[in-house]
């Protein structure tokens with residue numbers, strides 16, 4: 001296959017068929033609340049036959065775009081009252097490797113991590129198995145992703161799915177999340193705006209705002225240009241024809257220890273920035289330290305643009321909020337090498353022929369209650385965190401979730417910088433409690449290492465394959 005240069009203006013690829021792609025994959029559902037219904041297939045033949053009743057309920061990428069447009073139009077209409085929501089429901093389905101086996105679908109999808117499942121990958125991911133919730137230690141065959149802007153919308157859709165599938169499945173667990181209330185909507189539980197940077201996908205994203213180079217659709221969708229071979233050195237994988245337009249879904253149930261994170265910020269900020277007032281939100285040392293662990297301020301403003309203070313105008317400007325690389329900061333003055341966004345998307349700190357193949361689409365949602373009294377007690381009482389979801393055409397193979405978690409987040413030497421060992425991603429990197437250090441938390445003391453407790457605990461997860469609509473009709477369902 002000819003080498004593809006991403007600078008080439010017209011990369012040869014057929015247009016994406018958005019009615020063939022499940023709706024959560026390319027951009028994530030528009031949603032206020034989402035339930036992940038994990039199931040086991042108890043009667044494969046019956047399941048395959050009943051699946052045909054579910055397929056018309058599956059929300060495609062095309063329908064998701066229409067829903068977003070409707071929401072926009074509604075918000076700008078005269079009838080709109082703040083806080084009001086259009087009733088929407090969205091449904092997707094994905095299968096684990098064991099689920100495919102049970103259905104008799106034995107073609108090799110060409111991905112080792114998917115094949116072995118997340119439980120077998122857990123230790124390599126840095127997880128502590130005894131901290132996993134029981135559900136994820138069992139054999140899960142599939143997951144329905146049910147999203148809506150109201151709990152009643154979710155219940156209604158789940159009832160439809162369950163009545164259509166009858167006894168052919170057993171519901172193992174329903175795990176639910178919701179966006180946070182008020183001005184914290186779009187912010188994860190540590191308080192930082194999430195879902196800002198997402199890959200611009202050639203043939204899909206429109207408009208494309210300034211930022212990292214657009215990626216080929218095959219980085220997310222199997223069987224499309226950019227799926228196999230183009231990365232340097234090339235990845236040679238055979239994909240069955242029916243896998244085209246499908247994507248691997250990595251699900252992670254990540255608990256966030258919010259009071260512990262805030263306590264650490266206050267304590268460390270006093271030590272690192274003794275001249276800045278430590279308490280209080282705006283302009284405080286704790287706020288600066290928090291921003292340096294993420295690489296963005298709570299508003300979403302990147303430190304690359306404003307490294308002394310938050311600037312919500314930059315955060316809200318799509319021409320600016322993703323338009324940076326780290327070339328202008330060869331050291332750690334603006335943000336540490338191990339800041340979450342620099343580890344997870346190293347921009348100019350990664351060879352330009354690799355990075356465009358190593359991106360993922362994130363589509364998670366927070367779960368659990370808001371922090372209240374725990375702030376005073378400074379330790380977590382109620383379970384809360386992030387139901388992390390990401391899509392990619394490879395889970396390993398030098399790209400995709402498993403690779404990023406193991407070789408970027410968990411590797412203190414990444415990104416490779418001659419003068420420094422960056423350290424761990426303090427947000428999602430995990431290497432056991434003994435190795436939780438990073439450099440550059442303080443702008444002027446590049447080599448100082450700071451030991452931090454864990455703020456995120458993995459409660460488990462699973463790898464799934466989210467097939468195309470055509471595959472669901474022709475490969476999965478029987479009439």
Ligand code: HEM
Nearest residue numbers: 188192193194195196197254341344345386404405428456
């Ligand atoms: C509870 C755990 C996590 C929290 C609270 C969290 C939060 C955030 C926030 C606030 C941002 C910046 C806003 C944005 O650009 O969307 C971000 C970016 C990102 N995160 Fe996470 N994240 C978590 C786990 C993970 C994991 C497990 C991965 C993958 C292994 C990951 C990959 C990314 C990527 C790729 C970006 C975009 C970086 C960029 O393009 O600039 N995150 N995350």
